[in-house]
Amino acid sequence: MKELIRTNDPTVIAFVSALLQGEEIDCFQMDVHMSVLEGSIGVLPRRIMVADRDLFMARAVLRDNGIELPEDG
Numbered sequence: 001m002k003e004l005i006r007t008n009d010p011t012v013i014a015f016v017s018a019l020l021q022g023e024e025i026d027c028f029q030m031d032v033h034m035s036v037l038e039g040s041i042g043v044l045p046r047r048i049m050v051a052d053r054d055l056f057m058a059r060a061v062l063r064d065n066g067i068e069l070p071e072d073g
Helices: 010-022 032-037 052-064
Strands: 002-007 027-030 046-050
Touching: 002 010, 002 052, 010 027, 010 046, 010 052, 046 052
Parallel strands: none
Antiparallel strands: 002 046, 027 046
């Protein structure tokens, strides 16, 4: 699995998950429980992970929908 995006914003996590599901790209949210344990004050970011084979397509989907990725600046 590869990290696609890391953010403290739950709306971005939900939007990215919905976009990927719409394109039938499986994704997994990591650090969800750690974020809850720290009180949901936004200190610990959540990560969206995708399979290695889906990374290129997932990045394209996010870029096409205006989501800035770390390597994009």
